[in-house]
Amino acid sequence: MVAPKLIRTTAEWEHDMQGPSDFELSRRKMLLGTAASVAFGAAPWSADAQTPAIPVQTATAPGISMSKVSFNVNGRMRELALDTRTTLLDALREHLHLTGSKKGCDHGQCGACTVIVGGRRINSCLTLAVMHEGDSITTIEGLGTPDNLHPMQAAFVKHDGYQCGYCTPGQICSAVAVLDEVKAGIPSHVSADLNAPPQLTNAELRERMSGNICRCGAYSNIAEAISEVAGRPA
Amino acid sequence: MKFETAATTNPIDQLKVIGKPLSRIDGPLKTTGMAPYAYERHDVVSNPAYGYVVGSAIAKGRIASIDLGKAKAAPGVLAIITAENAGKLGKGDRNTAKLLGGPEIEHYHQAIALVVADSFEQARAGAELVHVDYVKAEGAFDLEAVKDTGKPRAPFGGPADTAVGDFDRAFAAAPVRLDATYTTPDQAHAMMEPHASIAAWNGDKLTLWTSNQMIAWGVGDVAKTLDIPKENVRLVSSFVGGGFGGKLFLRSDALLAALGARVVGRPVKVALQRPLMFNNTTHRPATIQRIRIGASRDGKITAIGHEEWSGNLPDGRAEGAVSQTRLLYAGANRMTATRLAALDLAEGNAMRAPGEASGMMALEIAIDEMAEKLGLDPIEFRILNDTQIDPERPTRPFSQRQLTECFRTGAERFGWSKRDPRPGRVRDGRWMIGIGTAAAFRNNLVVKSAARVRLDRSGIVTVETDMTDIGTGSYTIIAQTAAEMMGVPLEKVVVRLGDSTFPVSSGSGGQFGGNSSTAGVYAACVKLREAVAQKLGFNSAEAEFADGEVRAGNRRVPLAEAAADAGLTAEDGVEFGDLDKKYQQSTFGAHFVEVGVDAATAEIRVRRMLAVCAAGRILNPKTARSQVIGAMTMGVGAALMEELVVDKRKGFFVNHDLAAYEVPVHADIPRQEMFFLDETDPMSSPMKAKGVAELGICGVASAVANAVYNATGVRVRDYPITLDKLLEQMPDVG
Numbered sequence: 021m022v023a024p025k026l027i028r029t030t031a032e033w034e035h036d037m038q039g040p041s042d043f044e045l046s047r048r049k050m051l052l053g054t055a056a057s058v059a060f061g062a063a064p065w066s067a068d069a070q071t072p073a074i075p076v077q078t079a080t081a082p083g084i085s086m087s088k089v090s091f092n093v094n095g096r097m098r099e100l101a102l103d104t105r106t107t108l109l110d111a112l113r114e115h116l117h118l119t120g121s122k123k124g125c126d127h128g129q130c131g132a133c134t135v136i137v138g139g140r141r142i143n144s145c146l147t148l149a150v151m152h153e154g155d156s157i158t159t160i161e162g163l164g165t166p167d168n169l170h171p172m173q174a175a176f177v178k179h180d181g182y183q184c185g186y187c188t189p190g191q192i193c194s195a196v197a198v199l200d201e202v203k204a205g206i207p208s209h210v211s212a213d214l215n216a217p218p219q220l221t222n223a224e225l226r227e228r229m230s231g232n233i234c235r236c237g238a239y240s241n242i243a244e245a246i247s248e249v250a251g252r253p254a
Numbered sequence: 255m256k257f258e259t260a261a262t263t264n265p266i267d268q269l270k271v272i273g274k275p276l277s278r279i280d281g282p283l284k285t286t287g288m289a290p291y292a293y294e295r296h297d298v299v300s301n302p303a304y305g306y307v308v309g310s311a312i313a314k315g316r317i318a319s320i321d322l323g324k325a326k327a328a329p330g331v332l333a334i335i336t337a338e339n340a341g342k343l344g345k346g347d348r349n350t351a352k353l354l355g356g357p358e359i360e361h362y363h364q365a366i367a368l369v370v371a372d373s374f375e376q377a378r379a380g381a382e383l384v385h386v387d388y389v390k391a392e393g394a395f396d397l398e399a400v401k402d403t404g405k406p407r408a409p410f411g412g413p414a415d416t417a418v419g420d421f422d423r424a425f426a427a428a429p430v431r432l433d434a435t436y437t438t439p440d441q442a443h444a445m446m447e448p449h450a451s452i453a454a455w456n457g458d459k460l461t462l463w464t465s466n467q468m469i470a471w472g473v474g475d476v477a478k479t480l481d482i483p484k485e486n487v488r489l490v491s492s493f494v495g496g497g498f499g500g501k502l503f504l505r506s507d508a509l510l511a512a513l514g515a516r517v518v519g520r521p522v523k524v525a526l527q528r529p530l531m532f533n534n535t536t537h538r539p540a541t542i543q544r545i546r547i548g549a550s551r552d553g554k555i556t557a558i559g560h561e562e563w564s565g566n567l568p569d570g571r572a573e574g575a576v577s578q579t580r581l582l583y584a585g586a587n588r589m590t591a592t593r594l595a596a597l598d599l600a601e602g603n604a605m606r607a608p609g610e611a612s613g614m615m616a617l618e619i620a621i622d623e624m625a626e627k628l629g630l631d632p633i634e635f636r637i638l639n640d641t642q643i644d645p646e647r648p649t650r651p652f653s654q655r656q657l658t659e660c661f662r663t664g665a666e667r668f669g670w671s672k673r674d675p676r677p678g679r680v681r682d683g684r685w686m687i688g689i690g691t692a693a694a695f696r697n698n699l700v701v702k703s704a705a706r707v708r709l710d711r712s713g714i715v716t717v718e719t720d721m722t723d724i725g726t727g728s729y730t731i732i733a734q735t736a737a738e739m740m741g742v743p744l745e746k747v748v749v750r751l752g753d754s755t756f757p758v759s760s761g762s763g764g765q766f767g768g769n770s771s772t773a774g775v776y777a778a779c780v781k782l783r784e785a786v787a788q789k790l791g792f793n794s795a796e797a798e799f800a801d802g803e804v805r806a807g808n809r810r811v812p813l814a815e816a817a818a819d820a821g822l823t824a825e826d827g828v829e830f831g832d833l834d835k836k837y838q839q840s841t842f843g844a845h846f847v848e849v850g851v852d853a854a855t856a857e858i859r860v861r862r863m864l865a866v867c868a869a870g871r872i873l874n875p876k877t878a879r880s881q882v883i884g885a886m887t888m889g890v891g892a893a894l895m896e897e898l899v900v901d902k903r904k905g906f907f908v909n910h911d912l913a914a915y916e917v918p919v920h921a922d923i924p925r926q927e928m929f930f931l932d933e934t935d936p937m938s939s940p941m942k943a944k945g946v947a948e949l950g951i952c953g954v955a956s957a958v959a960n961a962v963y964n965a966t967g968v969r970v971r972d973y974p975i976t977l978d979k980l981l982e983q984m985p986d987v988g
Contacts, residue, residue, distance in 0.1 A: 117296045166282035185289055188284050235443075236725045237923070
């Protein structure tokens with residue numbers, strides 16, 4: 021497969037703007053799949069589309085504090101020169117074009133930006149990218165692909181654990197990390213005994229997932245998806 | 255296609271694909287982060303500039319001066335758009351306040367400037383440096399204080415005043431009466447994806463990748479606001495991260511992105527900052543509702559009256575909380591009245607089930623109160639006053655009405671018979687346990703909707719329509735419709751949505767989208783079937799489309815052959831006649847809720863929830879169920895926590911972010927149960943389906959309220975029901 025490029029020339033972009041002619045490419049691409057397809061926009065969507073988009077911004081504007089940072093994202097080292105005010109979330113979304121991590125509030129209130137850093141889930145909007153030198157970061161794109169879903173992603177599809185889909189990557193990253201937290205014996209606010217290994221009861225699961233808001237209200241289905249992956253009844 | 259007479263048997267009735275609980279076809283994209291939302295179109299837009307919105311710091315008055323000097327000089331800032339330099343702007347047909355304010359200010363956080371810079375960080379820093387001097391004016395911000403200045407205002411679907419029989423006399427004469435007032439607060443959609451747009455100009459043509467429920471409305475209002483031809487505007491909303499009515503209209507993100515992109519000569523992307531959204535955009539307006547019910551001693555309603563007061567910006571709409579009261583219960587003497595006062599808060603507008611959601615919050619507590627006065631079981635009281643005809647127009651039947659069946663089924667499944675009707679009698683440790691019920695009711699709307707369907711030589715059927723999928727499952731049910739109609743497996747269908755270059759659909763709103771848009775796809779497929787039959791030499795009336803073949807008698811031809819090299823395309827839509835006038839089309843349900851109320855602190859926890867719904871043919875039970883449980887969740891929010899708190903001096907919603915505007919989280923929602931009754935409604939559309947997404951929220955909050963009353967004996971009539979409203983009256987418990 022030819023690696024799709026993310027940066028388009030002006031000519032290509034103007035071509036897109038002329039309308040439906042840009043659909044041919046993606047329609048052909050979509051036909052490669054085996055499931056009924058949702059089609060949109062101009063470019064094919066695949067995991068390897070996550071090639072770095074824009075060459076690292078090296079230009080320094082006067083009065084802007086720039087810094088280089090390198091970290092591992094989904095198994096690959098990435099080096100960026102960033103305005104030091106750039107959050108990890110914006111580094112992922114705007115600089116690496118990994119838009120699976122969502123910006124719902126930019127204030128750590130909704131959980132849509134949840135990613136896994138060093139094995140722990142964090143709100144990527146509440147941390148600056150330059151604080152993550154050498155870190156290992158897993159985003160939703162690193163868990164699985166449409167053709168090779170992570171078990172948690174597959175369980176969300178099976179149990180309809182989403183609707184609009186905007187909180188979904190954060191819910192899934194959180195859920196994957198929650199199972200690890202329980203395995204690691206980390207207690208929560210509702211753990212009855214801080215010294216006993218926590219069990220992923222429905223109450224534990226709901227408490228631990230409460231940092232991830234789903235306004236569509238798929239909570240009941242999400243709980244079933246997570247419970248299935250954890251091997252417990254919801 | 256005109257839909258003017260009741261649907262007869264058609265290919266949808268085969269139910270080979272329709273009616274199956276299939277997983278969403280967009281699921282693998284959404285769960286892997288590959289579904290691109292408006293702000294994420296790196297695939298089609300390179301090198302965008304970033305816009306950051308400055309909102310007004312006063313609610314009413316005018317801008318005396320704006321000093322842009324420091325902001326313009328800030329690193330990376332490319333341009334600053336204000337009303338002063340934006341040129342003459344119109345106002346969209348569906349906007350009440352201007353999307354770019356100044357010098358007049360109509361509400362707090364009305365957008366007054368867009369700072370455009372090379373990066374998001376630079377735009378944000380630049381916005382901090384915009385200095386604005388205001389001249390404040392007095393405004394009205396307190397609904398209670400201005401309610402009596404309210405003027406009659408017709409809500410959606412009816413006049414400002416309705417009257418049947420002689421309500422006053424019948425109410426006065428009724429041996430059992432209820433006269434109670436209820437309030438609902440301002441609420442926010444708080445969808446997870448902020449309003450967001452990328453705008454790009456190519457000469458005088460504008461493309462907006464945006465997050466919008468109603469593509470054609472958006473095109474029209476962009477064109478009107480910018481005073482450019484509609485043909486020069488393209489909107490694309492492939493994925494919408496929630497809407498709930500908040501994205502029905504053109505909003506400031508899209509307009510400002512377009513203005514910014516025009517000035518800087520390159521694409522501009524704007525997402526409304528979350529703390530700006532609550533006062534910048536629309537919300538569900540607060541209501542004050544007075545309900546009077548009179549009944550005979552045996553429980554027959556003889557008089558029912560519902561009055562509503564709400565507030566809005568001048569020219570804004572009334573909420574319409576009385577609408578269901580005209581239809582839900584029998585009774586010879588009836589009245590409703592809708593009054594709208596002027597308020598200077600942000601615009602009130604549609605949020606999930608506008609009218610009925612607020613109205614049912616009040617009406618279904620009133621019904622519970624009335625049942626208690628009569629000494630009747632609240633379900634039996636509702637069934638006693640059920641009606642199969644429009645109570646205002648007895649010649650007009652409901653097309654389908656299974657309200658009683660919903661209650662009977664729900665009561666059985668939930669264990670209603672075990673409920674102790676005496677409040678405060680059931681305990682589980684420290685928890686006082688209560689069970690409550692409420693009817694669900696929402697009208698079924700039908701809206702003209704078109705689609706284009708193309709068959710290609712490999713047998714792939716591609717559907718294009720400007721319909722949106724805002725989490726409702728449109729992609730999937732449209733694929734199911736095309737697969738059923740063309741006799742191909744789901745894998746052979748490609749669905750393309752949300753682009754204004756596609757035929758105009760119903761769009762997503764008012765729970766009309768699922769039924770209407772699939773009916774439009776049905777119509778296009780009927781036309782494609784005819785074209786296929788003609789091409790292959792079949793009599794189209796006899797041709798059967800199945801298993802990728804066209805068959806008649808003993809002749810069978812692969813469907814793909816009809817496409818040949820050029821492909822075969824058909825375009826059509828559905829237009830609805832007057833079946834919705836001849837028949838009252840509504841959707842029904844029954845909600846059941848069990849709560850625990852902490853005997854000492856009055857903390858309320860929802861322990862069990864069940865909804866039973868009857869809403870026509872269910873096109874996909876998996877996605878439809880999700881709509882209902884999601885609506886039940888939002889209903890719990892309305893019952894227990896959601897309230898935009900008004901600062902009545904300064905005139906704004908104080909809790910304008912997701913930390914302070916509380917919505918339900920995982921910990922608040924138990925495992926939910928939901929059942930659909932078997933139903934097809936041939937009056938509704940060829941799909942025989944109806945809406946379901948808004949039905950699910952109607953009545954939930956009152957079922958919670960009634961459960962809290964059953965648990966504690968404390969009746970709260972002012973939402974949300976928070977522990978402070980219970981504490982003083984909580985029963986003494988040892």
